[in-house]
Amino acid sequence: MVNSKTAALLTGASGYLGGSLLVHLIRKFEIETRNVKLYTLVRKPEQVSQVHELGGDVTVLIGDVMDAEGMKKLIIDNSISIVIETVDARLFTVAQPCIEALAVVKEKLSVPVHFVHTSGAKMHSSQVGIDQSGFLNDDGDVYNTLARVDTQHPVMKKFVRVNNEIIDYAESKGVRSYIVAPPMVYGPGKGFGNKISIQNAALVRVARALGQLYQIDTTDTIWALMHIDDQCALYATVLAGVLDLKAPYGKDGFYFSENGTFSWRQLSLALLNALRKRNSLDAVDKLPVATEGDLVAMSQVLRCDVGMVPLSFAGNCLIRGNNARKLGWTPQYGVEHLMSSAEEEVAFIIKEDKVFAFPGAKLP
Numbered sequence: 083m084v085n086s087k088t089a090a091l092l093t094g095a096s097g098y099l100g101g102s103l104l105v106h107l108i109r110k111f112e113i114e115t116r117n118v119k120l121y122t123l124v125r126k127p128e129q130v131s132q133v134h135e136l137g138g139d140v141t142v143l144i145g146d147v148m149d150a151e152g153m154k155k156l157i158i159d160n161s162i163s164i165v166i167e168t169v170d171a172r173l174f175t176v177a178q179p180c181i182e183a184l185a186v187v188k189e190k191l192s193v194p195v196h197f198v199h200t201s202g203a204k205m206h207s208s209q210v211g212i213d214q215s216g217f218l219n220d221d222g223d224v225y226n227t228l229a230r231v232d233t234q235h236p237v238m239k240k241f242v243r244v245n246n247e248i249i250d251y252a253e254s255k256g257v258r259s260y261i262v263a264p265p266m267v268y269g270p271g272k273g274f275g276n277k278i279s280i281q282n283a284a285l286v287r288v289a290r291a292l293g294q295l296y297q298i299d300t301t302d303t304i305w306a307l308m309h310i311d312d313q314c315a316l317y318a319t320v321l322a323g324v325l326d327l328k329a330p331y332g333k334d335g336f337y338f339s340e341n342g343t344f345s346w347r348q349l350s351l352a353l354l355n356a357l358r359k360r361n362s363l364d365a366v367d368k369l370p371v372a373t374e375g376d377l378v379a380m381s382q383v384l385r386c387d388v389g390m391v392p393l394s395f396a397g398n399c400l401i402r403g404n405n406a407r408k409l410g411w412t413p414q415y416g417v418e419h420l421m422s423s424a425e426e427e428v429a430f431i432i433k434e435d436k437v438f439a440f441p442g443a444k445l446p
């Protein structure tokens with residue numbers, strides 16, 4: 083019997099975004115009704131059974147996204163026509179083989195094929211030099227805004243062109259591309275692997291180790307926020323729009339996930355005070371402005387280059403996600419939830435953090 087299902091592959095099944103999305107798709111997406119055959123990618127054999135333990139009819143593939151030929155083979159052999167990539171926001175070389183393989187599947191099956199790339203809000207922020215005097219709307223001309231931006235930051239310079247490269251390459255191959263750009267995502271992950279997000283986990287690590295958090299920008303800067311459940315719902319909305327061929331794609335296919343903004347200073351203060359409370363210390367109402375020495379100390383805790391610290395917890399990101407909302411996405415969690423859930427967030431991060439190890443931590 084010919085399998086008429088649409089084969090969709092989700093990468094990063096053991097990750098925060100990919101793992102949470104996998105659970106969301108299994109539990110809430112009605113894969114069967116939508117006639118989807120769901121595949122997911124892991125790179126360690128022991129993760130196969132962990133996916134199966136989640137339940138749901140999911141076929142697990144083992145592969146490495148850096149192995150271009152291997153990825154092409156997996157996609158072509160399984161006639162996958164939709165790839166949702168959640169492993170690497172920055173590397174065109176991860177997207178390229180997927181797009182090439184999707185083009186082969188398109189030729190073979192004569193069906194539309196789709197590549198959903200997970201980018202990040204940083205690519206659309208002051209960190210790359212995008213004008214912050216107003217909001218950047220994802221249903222505006224994001225493609226040309228990115229094409230014009232003159233990024234000076236040595237790290238971001240390398241990555242700022244990736245979204246447009248993906249769009250151009252996919253278009254040249256007849257593949258529909260979609261750029262999902264999550265901002266600071268928070269909340270407990272739902273997958274079997276990593277359950278904590280990047281920025282809050284890093285802030286908590288710094289606060290535990292140094293007993294302090296800092297104001298990194300001299301002015302109070304604000305950034306877009308997104309709860310993990312809303313993030314998964316956005317991916318699911320985009321996927322539904324992809325299946326119905328209703329989701330804008332290519333140069334019109336940007337999907338900023340945001341539900342308002344938060345202040346880096348206020349968030350840092352809330353996380354620090356949650357940790358202070360756990361350590362029976364009174365709350366503070368101000369953060370010191372970070373000195374060069376503080377930035378170095380933070381980079382030592384995070385084991386990163388000192389230049390990465392301001393890139394991680396500073397800057398402005400004023401983005402508006404209209405495209406997913408037009409497809410029916412309705413996020414539930416906003417800044418009030420972010421700020422009022424700081425204590426639960428800190429407790430969850432401490433419980434789930436498999437990386438933090440800092441002898442002499444000041445707020446353990």
Ligand SMILES: NC(=O)c1ccc[n+]([C@@H]2O[C@H](COP(=O)([O-])OP(=O)(O)OC[C@H]3O[C@@H](n4cnc5c(N)ncnc54)[C@H](OP(=O)(O)O)[C@@H]3O)[C@@H](O)[C@H]2O)c1
Nearest residue numbers: 094096097098099146147168169170171202264267276280
């Ligand atoms: N979390 C956020 O708030 C956020 C916001 C915006 C953008 N992003 C971007 O979204 C991407 C995913 O973020 P995340 O928070 O979900 O990260 P994560 O929790 O670290 O997950 C990364 C996933 O990628 C897998 N992986 C890594 N290298 C791989 C490879 N070579 N081949 C196959 N799989 C590989 C990991 O598998 P293993 O278990 O084998 O390591 C894991 O499943 C990143 O590029 C991140 O920058 C994240």
